[in-house]
Amino acid sequence: MGKDKGKGKLPEHLELRRDFVTCGDRLNFNVNTITSANTFNAMGVDNSWDFAAFKDSFQIVINKMDREVMEFDMIGCDPAIANALRRILIAEVPTVAIEHVFMINNTSIIQDEVLSHRLGLVPLLVPPHLLEPKLAEEAPGEKNTVVFKLDVTCRRKPDGSLENDKVLTSQLEWLPGGSELPEETTCRFAAGQAHLFTASAADAAAASTSAAFAAAAAPPSPLGSTSGPYPRPRAVHGDILLAKLRPGQTLQLEAHATKGTGKEHAKWSPVATAWYRLQPVVALLKEVRADSEEGKVLLETCPGLFSADEATGLLRAGNARGHEMVLERLRRLLEQERFSSCVAYRKRKDHFIFTIESSGVLHPAELLAQALDILADKANNLRDKL
Template identity: 40%
Template sequence: MSPKVSALDMPDVPMGQLPEHLHLQRTRVVCKADAPIHTEGIQYSGAYASIGVDNSVGVDSFCENFKVKLVRLTNDEIEFDMIGIDASLANAFRRILIAEVPTMAIEKVLMVNNTSVVADEVLAHRLGLIPLNADPRLFEYLSENDAPNERNTIVYKLDVSCKKGSPRVTVKSDQLKWLPHGSELQMDSHDISAKAKSYTSFSCIQDSLPEFSKKPLGVQFDDIIIAKLGPGQAIELEAHAVKGIGKIHAKWSPVATAWYRMLPEVSLLKEVTGDVAEKLVKKCPVNVFDIEDLGNGGKKAVVANPRACTLCRECIRGVTEELVELRRIKDHFIFTIESTGALSPEELFVEAVKILEDKCDRVISELS
């Protein structure tokens, strides 16, 4: 066994400060040519007590070090940096975004007529995956004991046909029409004297409500192909959308993707000049390195864009293996959210934070 290193063995390192190799092990994942090292997180609060470094995690230190930096924002996608958190927390946000932030999706399809080549079950599945332009925060969940009403259900109608002798018809998502007054279909009744009931129990028209009158409850994308009809074929149906979450079915997931990666850190261990510098720049497929002109024909390789590193490891294979070190910063995450359209990507992250906050409140209340 190797001897333990104490603070007395390192007189050049002041108390309360980690030596360079321990600081690297604590804060970086070093990516070697075969496999990464220092991947484990050092969680024990007294891990560096012998040299006067407190490794504990506290609320005050977390609030002081935690930062969020916006990098890129579009209508459908957001990229931002989360600094000062553990990978478990970043992964919690990812899982909540995928599985626990609610959206509206078509759950029930009442098929009136379908003579297309697409089977009823396949057609219903396709309809369920169409992103709806409806804010889920304005709706309530529909439980088994609840009746579908204007607060928990959106009704759409699809009625398309292709006449005989006509060219084929492409049925797209923009042909789904919102029915603000609820279902137009009547339930079958065995009692002749009883009045036929609708499949929904709307007490008022949805577009008369202030929250729904500003924006129609349509679909997010108008050009999604649902089916193709040949001459004489037709589709007539009614689709009911309800609120749900991704852990029940993927159609309720509000994100096309939500992922994160540790911030890359590319370090040149020695000065790389001449032909070796040229080889290093050519090795990288994403232009992480660049050439700096030293004058008089001299050239030097520099790290120009470390954030673009994809960890392909081409730069640490071959003649440049001893010149470059690839690292990942353990507490700095590049987070990307791509929305399906019901909520903007920045709103999705806010909703994920609220859900995580509710989870923490429940744990605290149970413990107390």
């Protein structure tokens, strides 16, 4: 991958082996990345990594972005870098999630442990940079803990309908002054948190909408640069069902949220998923007439991917990226030698189509910015220790 820095040039078959994965009918070939500097020394080609060449070839192209999903192309880097970014997004970008649940009264059918686990997995809209990580030996306080309470009782109304028969995340109430059970929870706030979250519920909704459009139009801001006021702490989605109650049943509890990362527990992971795939490329290995038997089958089986040149009558391969739904059909055709001898299905080793699906706690652009900062810190730390 990258430009050859030596005087020689690699034969075409070695260029393809170095730069592309070849997709067969059952197996993929040439999947390894050739990183050794002296691999092609006998041919006069220097395969060592060059920072200047990397800067010239590396690109990030954003394809789409909204409040929940971001897709971008990352071009000109090693698979190890792409995978490191993916793992950081999943496991090392911090968020805030419910860690401790103090059950006061639970007469519902759902067990305390199950309810506590469900609460822990609820994404919370709390800016993580406002809190410090809570160490095991530290007492909970306003610097490291956000406190919620849930107090719901199901009742039958005079008209026979039920009130609070469904317990939703919107019923979690933030306690700016801290725990109402300081003796049992050892959580005591000295100053409270009301000054950190001053936006009203209406302002919070408006700020959330405007921030999403602003983030889509502007580059992501570094961690901690976003200015307040911040929306009141709440669940990202208020319609998540926590439990169902019958008349007379009660749920009364206090939940303490702390800062953490996904490598400690999945509830702190800021993404629903973060994944990438390689850029697909379809190439014709020889001339194929559109009116031949092979040409007709390819045109019929993979519509849009192949087209006929009106001037020459030959088959042309289009952009595989725009026709990914038919690529598996092409792979099935490659089981036959008559097709595998004239069509190649490949994937570029240094071109990654990256997708970030946020859980809603942070905008995907902010997640990418934080992940890149963490990756840079890791690189600097390694450099300092060499």
